[in-house]
Amino acid sequence: FFxxxxxxxxxxLDHSDDYNVIxxxxxxxxxxxxxxxxxxxxxxxxYFKRALSNDWARKEDGSTVFTKPNVSPAVFEIILKYIYSGxxxxxxxxxxxxxxxxxxxxxxxxxxxxxxxxxxxx
Amino acid sequence: xxxRKQPKGKIRPPKKPNSADAQFNDNWDRLAQAIREIHxxxxxxLSFEELYRNAYNMVLHKNGxxxxxxxxxxxxxxLEEVAVSQVVPAFPLSGASSSQTxxxxxxxANFLKVLKTVWEDHTTCMLMxxxxxxxxxxxxxxxANVPLVYDLGLDxxxxxxxxxxxxxxxxxxxxxxxxxxxxxxxxxxxxxxxVKASIDMLLExxxxxxxxxxxxxxxxxxxxxxxxxYYRVEGQMLVGEYDAPEYMxxxxxxxxxxxxxxxxxxxxxxxxxxxxxxxxxxxxxHLKTVIEMxxxxxxxxxxxxxxxxxxxxxxxxxxxxxxxxxxxSAISDYIRELGKAINExxxxxxxxxxxxxxSGDKQTGATVAVRWVQEVLDLKDKFDKVQNLALSNDKxxxxxxxxxxxxxxxxxxxxxxxxxxxIDDNLKKxxxxxxxxxxxxxLDKTITLFRFIGEKDVFERYYKQHLAKRxxxxxxxxxxxxxxxxxxxxxxxxxQFTTKLEGxxxxxxxxxxxxxxxxxxLDKSVLEKPKLDLSVTVLTSTFWPMNLSASPRxxxxxxxxxxxxxxxxxxxxxxxxxxxxxxSNMGTADIRGSFKARKHELNVSTYQMVILLMFNDKQxxxxxxxxxxxxxxxxxxxDLKRNLQSLACAKYKILVKEPKGKEINPGxxxxxxxxxxxxxxxxxxxxxxxxxxxxxxxKETREKVEEARKHQTEAAIVRIMKDRKTMEHNLLIAExxxxxxxxxxxxxxxxxxxxxxxxxxxxxxRATGDRRVYNYLA
Numbered sequence: 001f002f003x004x005x006x007x008x009x010x011x012x013l014d015h016s017d018d019y020n021v022i023x024x025x026x027x028x029x030x031x032x033x034x035x036x037x038x039x040x041x042x043x044x045x046x047y048f049k050r051a052l053s054n055d056w057a058r059k060e061d062g063s064t065v066f067t068k069p070n071v072s073p074a075v076f077e078i079i080l081k082y083i084y085s086g087x088x089x090x091x092x093x094x095x096x097x098x099x100x101x102x103x104x105x106x107x108x109x110x111x112x113x114x115x116x117x118x119x120x121x122x
Numbered sequence: 123x124x125x126r127k128q129p130k131g132k133i134r135p136p137k138k139p140n141s142a143d144a145q146f147n148d149n150w151d152r153l154a155q156a157i158r159e160i161h162x163x164x165x166x167x168l169s170f171e172e173l174y175r176n177a178y179n180m181v182l183h184k185n186g187x188x189x190x191x192x193x194x195x196x197x198x199x200x201l202e203e204v205a206v207s208q209v210v211p212a213f214p215l216s217g218a219s220s221s222q223t224x225x226x227x228x229x230x231a232n233f234l235k236v237l238k239t240v241w242e243d244h245t246t247c248m249l250m251x252x253x254x255x256x257x258x259x260x261x262x263x264x265x266a267n268v269p270l271v272y273d274l275g276l277d278x279x280x281x282x283x284x285x286x287x288x289x290x291x292x293x294x295x296x297x298x299x300x301x302x303x304x305x306x307x308x309x310x311x312x313x314x315x316x317v318k319a320s321i322d323m324l325l326e327x328x329x330x331x332x333x334x335x336x337x338x339x340x341x342x343x344x345x346x347x348x349x350x351x352y353y354r355v356e357g358q359m360l361v362g363e364y365d366a367p368e369y370m371x372x373x374x375x376x377x378x379x380x381x382x383x384x385x386x387x388x389x390x391x392x393x394x395x396x397x398x399x400x401x402x403x404x405x406x407x408h409l410k411t412v413i414e415m416x417x418x419x420x421x422x423x424x425x426x427x428x429x430x431x432x433x434x435x436x437x438x439x440x441x442x443x444x445x446x447x448x449x450x451s452a453i454s455d456y457i458r459e460l461g462k463a464i465n466e467x468x469x470x471x472x473x474x475x476x477x478x479x480x481s482g483d484k485q486t487g488a489t490v491a492v493r494w495v496q497e498v499l500d501l502k503d504k505f506d507k508v509q510n511l512a513l514s515n516d517k518x519x520x521x522x523x524x525x526x527x528x529x530x531x532x533x534x535x536x537x538x539x540x541x542x543x544x545i546d547d548n549l550k551k552x553x554x555x556x557x558x559x560x561x562x563x564x565l566d567k568t569i570t571l572f573r574f575i576g577e578k579d580v581f582e583r584y585y586k587q588h589l590a591k592r593x594x595x596x597x598x599x600x601x602x603x604x605x606x607x608x609x610x611x612x613x614x615x616x617x618q619f620t621t622k623l624e625g626x627x628x629x630x631x632x633x634x635x636x637x638x639x640x641x642x643x644l645d646k647s648v649l650e651k652p653k654l655d656l657s658v659t660v661l662t663s664t665f666w667p668m669n670l671s672a673s674p675r676x677x678x679x680x681x682x683x684x685x686x687x688x689x690x691x692x693x694x695x696x697x698x699x700x701x702x703x704x705x706s707n708m709g710t711a712d713i714r715g716s717f718k719a720r721k722h723e724l725n726v727s728t729y730q731m732v733i734l735l736m737f738n739d740k741q742x743x744x745x746x747x748x749x750x751x752x753x754x755x756x757x758x759x760x761d762l763k764r765n766l767q768s769l770a771c772a773k774y775k776i777l778v779k780e781p782k783g784k785e786i787n788p789g790x791x792x793x794x795x796x797x798x799x800x801x802x803x804x805x806x807x808x809x810x811x812x813x814x815x816x817x818x819x820x821k822e823t824r825e826k827v828e829e830a831r832k833h834q835t836e837a838a839i840v841r842i843m844k845d846r847k848t849m850e851h852n853l854l855i856a857e858x859x860x861x862x863x864x865x866x867x868x869x870x871x872x873x874x875x876x877x878x879x880x881x882x883x884x885x886x887x888r889a890t891g892d893r894r895v896y897n898y899l900a
Contacts, residue, residue: 046256047174047256050170050253050256051170051171051174051253053253055165055249055250055253056165056168056170056250056253058169066171067169067171068171070175107175107178107257109256109257109260
């Protein structure tokens with residue numbers, strides 16, 4: 001059943017009417033806004049678990065706004081997809097993205113992803 | 123260094139990465155500032171992402187140790203400030219240990235409240251600091267083998283606040299806690315939440331060297347010591363002021379309170395320890411005192427059947443090692459004492475009656491026995507009730523009670539006889555007022571007493587005698603009840619014990635069949651019919667307790683002798699090879715007597731019949747002397763006296779004795795009492811009823827029992843040796859005792875004598891070489 005679970009969650013990431021987190025990614029030149037679900041982010045990543053906790057969450061119009069300037073939108077998209085569906089395809093990626101992905105997954109404490117990317121690079 | 127020196131919340135331009143150090147300093151300043159803001163509860167202006175990224179970068183650039191130490195420093199500083207500005211001002215007034223007055227209690231409570239706030243603030247802050255330093259925890263702390271930052275915070279709190287070197291916070295904290303507990307023990311209301319907060323705090327802190335909680339290292343021992351002292355004093359006070367039930371209620375309450383206290387605001391690990399202390403100080407140390415309290419201790423409770431108090435004592439004392447033992451031995455001693463008293467009333471009664479025992483007051487003997495058994499049964503009932511209601515049917519207590527009963531029952535050498543007499547009484551009287559079920563339940567209880575008897579063979583002998591009389595004189599209530607009783611004995615002692623008893627019943631049954639056949643035989647026969655109805659009971663001599671081997675002397679009237687002859691012919695014709703001896707001392711007869719007023723049917727013993735028939739040949743007013751009667755009837759002297767007594771000195775005076783008196787003496791003259799009147803047509807002349815034996819009879823019974831024991835012992839020895847062929851002396855003795863103890867306790871000297879007797883008769887021999895070993899000779 002994992003396949004359908006993963007597929008359904010990918011759909012949830014792309015089409016949803018109950019997003020409650022807005023994530024602004026990238027620096028001024030290359031910024032992109034993503035929408036996501038707090039509950040999923042927090043469940044999947046210890047980093048987001050803390051970042052989106054009551055102590056730290058900053059809300060605007062009912063949604064939590066989170067800014068992540070040191071990750072590029074392309075890489076963050078891969079991360080979000082991984083967080084939601086548990087899938088990743090490194091073969092069709094720009095090699096520079098892959099390195100950046102390794103660094104980002106370390107900062108965001110996505111241990112599983114970090115290990116995977118590391119293995120891929122070796 | 124104070125936080126005020128730092129520019130606050132200032133956003134700096136991005137640094138050029140020219141110098142890693144500069145980069146670090148910049149990052150660190152921001153983080154330190156953020157931590158201060160967190161301490162000031164200003165976290166809402168901070169960005170998690172930024173602070174986390176700062177810490178992440180520092181760790182990434184190998185500055186984890188600097189970061190870690192910096193954090194330690196900032197937190198320590200903060201806590202030092204907290205100590206000065208919040209904790210120290212909240213110290214309760216000096217002399218907190220003298221907890222008499224309320225202000226102290228209130229001051230203490232306030233101190234705890236402040237600590238609670240300080241602790242809560244600290245932990246809240248530490249959680250947020252932990253959040254932003256998560257990368258440091260994961261990457262640096264792990265490799266550098268230092269505590270995670272949250273734990274670091276706890277350690278800093280421990281060293282800076284709880285165990286501050288600068289301020290006596292620890293003393294105050296411990297004193298206030300103990301004082302609060304003391305206040306609560308003295309029924310004051312305290313704010314448990316504050317106490318609980320401090321205790322929880324101590325439980326969360328770890329002692330570095332023992333790895334135990336600070337609660338355990340700093341608080342628990344002090345708490346236990348204080349409690350020990352408190353309850354030591356209280357125990358002495360209570361024991362002096364209250365009676366046993368009140369004392370136990372207080373102890374119960376204390377135990378409850380301490381348990382509640384632990385549950386509400388101490389650590390569960392303390393529960394067994396404080397329980398032990400209360401148990402030791404309030405129970406163990408005062409066990410004997412409470413048990414022996416003069417008007418309220420264990421014995422008065424038993425006397426007044428205070429089941430609740432007894433139950434409470436059982437439960438409380440069961441908590442400590444010696445508790446139940448002390449109770450058990452005190453109760454057992456009490457049972458022994460009561461038992462001794464019962465025994466003594468009986469002996470004093472019998473000796474008091476010794477003088478007139480022969481005076482025809484036949485009931486008294488049996489009454490004493492019945493009363494003794496009844497009193498023992500009542501005592502047993504009482505302690506069964508105690509056992510049931512107050513002692514949770516504790517097996518150990520039961521055993522000890524049983525031993526006490528066994529002890530005093532066997533102290534009374536007459537107990538086997540008494541118990542048998544009691545059963546006799548019930549099986550005879552049964553119908554008078556008691557239903558069969560009631561009789562049965564009484565007999566069931568009696569069996570429990572029977573169990574206590576050591577000399578079961580003595581009981582058996584008495585039981586046989588009493589049963590024989592019941593059967594032959596037709597005194598039993600019912601066959602069912604008799605058989606029920608034998609069934610019970612069989613359950614207790616096995617088949618062997620009851621075969622003879624059952625044999626007696628068999629004889630009775632067969633005899634009644636034989637009599638039917640005999641009547642038919644008479645109807646059919648051409649012989650002259652006897653002038654009287656003869657009813658014969660044929661007894662197998664080995665089953666019955668009397669000596670049946672020879673006929674006692676007695677000259678029977680010719681009619682009877684003839685009838686006996688007819689029966690004898692009939693019987694021997696059917697069973698050849700048997701020998702009949704007539705036991706005229708055990709028979710009864712129905713005779714019709716004509717008195718002046720009316721005719722009466724008299725039910726008398728055979729001997730009495732013989733005596734009365736002598737007067738048939740005499741004229742009115744003609745008397746017979748004792749010597750004449752004796753000579754003519756040839757009845758043995760003791761029996762003759764007893765029977766004459768029944769006829770002339772008892773309730774129905776069929777004969778008139780001259781001179782009057784209760785005793786029969788040589789030279790007495792007897793007259794037929796023509797003027798005799800009685801309201802009933804049918805009169806039963808009481809023969810001597812079963813009663814407690816006289817000393818002489820007792821001696822005889824004793825001798826018979828001893829004789830039987832010799833045989834049983836020899837039989838046991840032979841049985842064992844036949845099986846083992848060869849055996850060492852002590853082992854043989856042990857085995858014999860084992861086999862016989864269900865009937866009686868054989869003493870080794872007796873066994874030794876029997877062994878020697880068997881050697882003499884060449885059943886056994888001593889082994890050559892080892893005189894302590896015996897061989898069996900086939």
